[in-house]
Amino acid sequence: MKKKFTLHYYKNFFLLFFIFLFYAGKGQIGIGTPTPNASAMLDVSSTTRGMLAPRMTTAERNAIVAPADGLLVYDTTLKLFYYYINSTSSWAPLASSVTERINFKRIKSTDVLNTVLAEELAAGGGGKYLMDANTLYEINGQVTFDLPIDINNSYITGHDSNNDIIRRTSGNIFEGATGGSIRSLTLTAPGGNVFNLNGSPAQNLIFRDCVVANSNTVGTVSGFGLVFLSIIQFTGNSNGITYNNITQLLLSNIGWFGNNSGTYERLTGTFTLIEKQGGFSQVNGSATGFDVSTSGLTITGDAVMESVVFTGTNTTGYIRPYATGTYPGYNFNNSWTVRAAGIPTEADTNAVGDFSVDYPVGTGIGVSFTNNANPSNIVKIGTASSVSTSSNLFRFSTDGVPNRLRYLGKKKRIFQITGSVSFQVPAAGTYIIYIAKNGTVLSQYKVYGRGSSTNDIVVLPINGTTELLNNDYVEIFAQRYSGSNGDIVVPNMTITIK
Template identity: 45%
Template structure:
């Protein structure tokens, strides 16, 4: 019996050895497909690949090209790409160049190593897609990379201190950012560019600080529940578009300090309830371009602007062009000024006219004019002069009313007119004839004139006929320009 069994075993081995090495194998079928080396058929069961965590997957030593595993942390199949020396999620087998999907902070292990274990140093010109909530242990150095989510509400970066730090720029989009520290701690060298858009900054210690950048563009960002805002310092071009500052924010929402070429803030809102201010511009030292705030809605009843305007009742210097609901409009287009004689109406003031054909500025020996309602105008020359202090040349309308009397000049003719930079505006001339020394006459002067920065306007008088010394008495004089 043993000999027979031994014979059958030997025969079976010989038969197996005689098979072709490329023979097909079928599981669940006796007729495997001719194109397959292994054909598995079942209507009740599947194929189960090795299952492991992300850490276990990354710990596989020298994985073979095409090695397939299921990552239980990521809930995804991964295969190994030997050419790229990286694991690729099977669902993203066809990827753009310079791309990395981040579904867990462990996916940034290489970046942490590149950052010396103290920051995540991103690869330059690489697109990092954030998928889900990522709890960061260290700050991110953008290093001119692009980091973005697909769903702002679902794709979240949570930090322990600063989320973004370092000297480099980059692009940040479609993310929610939360940290007990500062979201931004960026200090460049003056040549870097930063784009931040379509994102939320929520419940953070502060939005942070960005300084010494060439270009900073922040668009369609919402800020809620942050203890303090953001400080912009020494930025060549600062572009802020459609930013929403909710009343739950504290501190100063946006602080501008140092030197800028351009500041352009447009759209959005600032709801100020308990915060210190929405905007602080007191720290700006110089500009070589222009500053603009347009169509930003300021509301909530708090302090909207910390400013340093030379014009009473306004917030900004003449470098700004501001037109927003909730705060005064401040543009060269609404520049205005007024002065008036504030002495006794019954006695007025007098001055001597001794020469015919000579232009005299109408002013008392002791200045007694009051200049008020000045916006982008200043006063001088005993306040009987308004000087345009705006930046852009524009057309103005000037209106002047006066009540005068001339003594000892019966039959003489007098001309009253406006003067620009010492030159008479002929179109404003008003001619009167003196009939008696007790006659009081009303005079109205009007002119449209173009003024550039530094141009000034005065009221003058000239005796056209007669000789000797006449006495001009002015009971009222009021000039307005707008």
């Protein structure tokens, strides 16, 4: 029986051997099929079983010595098929439903920069890394740059700002006259600036989901058409950032921690639009949270600061205010709308003005009706020598003229005008008090009052509304409707516009 089994075994072996030689002679091998596809060297066919590629962890895959171009394995750590690319010396995942990005480079913490970025270094003349426009550069781990980066309208990104870090121990990280996109990274420049960018209105800079930490200076961003920062944390920096001559500056949910020092954010030059929305500035010691004091700072459109929280131990003020154009206790001029916790609210909607005239009874402002007619001419109450005082002026001015409130806000709005006038009559008669705008009475708000005898004091309320544009002004006028010619004397008048 043993001999028969052995002979049968060898017969089968030689049969399989000759079948293999037959297919090998044709240059093809079929498993599970006698007719392998003409385009395949190996054709595995089954309706009940699959084919297994080599399976290994990420560490085991990375430990393969001198992998061949196109080598395929299944990564059990990442649950993905990976193949090796000789030209980039890297593994790439297979994603059957995703087209691989063409303009893409991954920069790992273990890479030699002047090798993986050899083309960029050459393009930068050996003095900087000039990135390829419209190319995505992925930072993987902590990468220390020995030369500055010219963004050149590329996309520089990480996956996790806690672990994906660009560091430069001295000098600037980003230099140049172009913008681009920076995302999901930590940036640190302990011996220099993070930014030294001087662009043009045709260039945009997008900077978001990042951390700027432990840098000597965050730096300067100047000249761009659009600068958009969103969800940025600043921590441990010795000096902050200066924005200069930017068409549209948008700052969203920016966090400045109390371990920063110097001036956190400074504006200089000319801007069309500024919006700072959300976030916080914890201003400790002698630090400054926001600086608008530089001479010549101009907003040609609008500036808004909304829902920002200012806090900290600095008792001299979180804001370094405008040198001119502000009001006592406030920080900004009329280009700004400010609603931020920790600092005064400033907006055209909060504009208010008042004045009061207060003389002893029997004295006051004399008002002469000169045409000796009834109704008389309409005359302003007050002359250059009249005395009035103001308690509240915000985006209003008296022009140094009694009985005048001029609106200095930027946006037109409707104001409520309230107050009262007391006047002493020379004889029995009826008088009219008017609100006037820009020297023209608003007759719909006139109010009548009558004195029954000589020296009677008449008190009339003032109440009306009017729309004011920048530089419009409001005054109070009087007219005699009936009675004898003669001056009325106004000892008391109070007006509030808000």
